[in-house]
Amino acid sequence: MSxxxxxxRKSWFAWVTAGEFTGFLAPALAGALTSSAPLLVLAGIVEGVILGAAxxxxxxxxxHSFDAPRWIGVTALAAGFAWAVAMLAVDNADRLNTLPLPAVVVLAAISGSGVLLSLGTGQWLVLRHHVRNASGWIWANALAWGAGLVxxxxxxxxxxQPGQPTVVITLIGALGGLVMAATMAAVTxxxxxxxxER
Structure with missing residues (x-):
């Protein structure tokens, strides 16, 4: 590699790790303070804006001539979509538990695929104007975010653990967010x- x-690669790893970590603090803090789905989705959009900007x-x-506003916009929308899907699952957990296991597995596969493919697909719309075979970016992001979430x-x-103070919950979430951010940044x-290079 030249x-x-x-x-x-080094610059990307540093900036994207910092951007995603900083952005993730918004939903981590929102989740520690409230269970409001709309606020968590809004915090997810903030996360996307910060990540896209980084x-x-x-x-x-x-x-040359990179369309930064469009990149940030699609990144924010994809992040909001991912948080909305997650909040739908959480808010409907009782209903999902009444469904047969095969139905739950199918729903989880469809929604999980949508979440993992959303960011890469949105960003591909911008990246395809700059590199050939940009569709690989979609799959790389799906792999990166899957690994990051794991x-x-x-x-x-x-x-x-149940009953922990808000500060402890937030700090644990921040630590997890840092590890997730570094994992995602390394893969992407x-x-x-x-x-x-191609």
């Missing part, structure tokens, strides 16, 4: 440099 691509700091140096759960699940950074 020095330029190595620089892109990514644009690298992308605008990598591609990492988040691996960190937070054993630490979160690798994918970005491969697309640029």
């Amino acid at each position: 020095t330029t691509l190595t620089t892109v 990514q644009c700091l690298v992308l605008r140096r990598t591609f 990492a988040f759960a691996a960190v937070t699940t054993p630490l979160w 950074g690798f994918a970005l440099t491969r697309l640029v």
Whole structure:
């Protein structure tokens, strides 16, 4: 890999990890303070705006005439969509428990696929004007976010316990968010440099 691509990858990892971590603090704090689905979706949109802006700091140096406002917009919409789907699942948990297991599995597969593919698909609409075979970005994002969510759960699940103070809940969520952000940034950074290299 050339020095330029190595620089892109390192810069992407640093900025995207910082951006996603900072952005994720909005829904982490909102979730610790309230169970309001609309507020959590709004916090998710804020997360998307911050993540998209951090990514644009690298992308605008990598591609000429990069459409930063559109990238930030589709990233924010995709993040809001992901949080909306998650809130629908949480708010309808009792109803879902009454369905047969095969139906629940199908619904989970459809909604999970939609969430994992939404961000990459939205960003592909912008990226396809700058690289060939940009559709790989969709799958790279699905893999990155899937790995990031697994990492988040691996960190937070054993630490979160009933009855913890809000500060502790928020700090655990922030730690999980940092691990998730770094995981996602590493995978998408690798994918970005491969697309640029081609």
